[in-house]
Amino acid sequence: MKFCIVIVDGASGWPLAVRDNKTCLELALTPNLDRMAGQGYSGMALTIPPGMEPGSAPACMSVLGYDPTVYYRGRSAIEARSVGVPIGPGDVTFRCNLVTIIEGKMVSHSAGHISTGEAVTIIDTLNEKLGSGALKFFPGISYRHICRISGHENALMAVCTPPHDITDRQVGDYLPRGRGSELLNELMKKSESVLEGHPVNEARKRQGKLPVTSIWLFWPSGRVPEMPSFQEVRGLRASLTSGVDLLRGLAIMAGIEVLHIDGVTDNLDNDFSAQAEGALGWLNTGDLVVMHIEAPDEMGHRGSIIDKIKAIELIDREVISKLLDWKGGQIRVLVMPDHPTPIELKTHSAEPVPFLIWGGGVKPNGAARFTEAEAGRTGISVEPGFKLMDIFLKDK
Secondary structure, eight states: OEEEEEEETTOOOOOBGGGTTBOHHHHSOOHHHHHHHHHSEEEEEOOSOTTSOOOHHHHHHHHTTOOHHHHOSOHHHHHHHHTTOOOOTTEEEEEEEEEEEETTEEEETTTTTOOHHHHHHHHHHHHHHHOBTTEEEEEEETTEEEEEEESOGGGGGOBOOOGGGSTTSBGGGGSOBSTTHHHHHHHHHHHHHHHTTOHHHHHHHHTTOOOOOEEEEEEEEOOOOOOOOHHHHHSOOEEEEOSSHHHHHHHHHTTOEEOOOTTOOSSTTOOHHHHHHHHHHHHTTSSEEEEEEOHHHHHHHHTOHHHHHHHHHHHIIIIIHHHHTGGGGOEEEEEEOSSOOOTTTTSOOOSOEEEEEEETTOOOOSOOSSSHHHHHHTOOEESSGGGHHHHHTTTO
């Protein structure tokens, strides 16, 4: 038996008053997921422990079968693992977004989803102008980067707000505050003058794109605890494909092989078909593969109902269809979001998410579609969510 996990990041959400109180999962045309639901086992899982920030880091840790209350100590350090940033004693890491702030308002938490090539050039400039032996910026993907600060452990105490939580709001009320925040605010302010008139920004303006006006620092982290490898715990050789550093960092922490597949991104331009084919190709020799697909979450952050539905439909057509036909059903599949990303919020929430298990040895339990309502109707609730992996791999 082979195993596949498809994380449809942020695909679940709240009923939309402007769309007859239906969620994006309900509005999307998903014949392949519907077929799986009719033949599979559905329910709801709480991936965010009570009181924990509803982010992809603890949520995806839960999906992978690890208890976030034990292993989660901050997101930026996980992403740092992905891009090879060493974190020593006394080091603090922060996620460093490239953002667009106009007239004091957070216009874009991603600087218009800046390309990785443009972003790397800007990160190089930030290191040249602001970097030092105790401060360094490390490039990631698109707008997501890492800032490592040495000798300022009190910065871990700063209260920081993710920029995707404050889209279209005045940023003044959401700047880092409290103990250790002075340095962060100073760096963010200095970045404004560094970025003003930057050649990348001038080129983006000529193309009608948003410029990068500032960095935004958040998700402070120190060193993270060691996690036992997935193979050690589950006895399965696993791999993961994703377009974001966070999931790659989690994979490295769990001893899961990271697959590099051309065309895999964090947006609607993702080559969904290539991601599925590459993952299933690896599965010919491996035991379990994780496909993390970021696009629904990004569309939720933008507040776009149409594009979030489009992302879900693309996943159904170009990913799920291939799983249904793979080698005569010699596979078991888990499909689920990591957390909801409601259109109304443009950010994450902490409610349980629907899950669907389909394939070898799975008995149906009455769901007709892969939606929040249908999964809830089964009466199955998995809490805490990291225990879902035991159910998925039962009798493997």
